[in-house]
Amino acid sequence: RTSWPELVGVSAEEARKIKEEMPEAEIQVVPQDSFVTADYKFQRVRLYVDESNKVVRAAPIG
Secondary structure, three states, rough: OOOOOOHOOHHHHHHOOOHHHHHOOOOEEEEEEOOOOOOOOOOOEEEEEOOOEEOOOOOOOO
16 A cells, blocks of 8 residues: 555544554654655655644655
């Protein structure tokens, strides 16, 4: 699995359930307009959130 589109609209805390499917995941909560590094990490999952801490796009691996 490479992304979690079903998490769009849920809170970042609820979205951390990714850990149930991928225990080795390194979860990062990132404001939606933030700059992030372009490097790819197999364990990293970024949760892009809005000002109310809701996920605004599918959480990708990388």
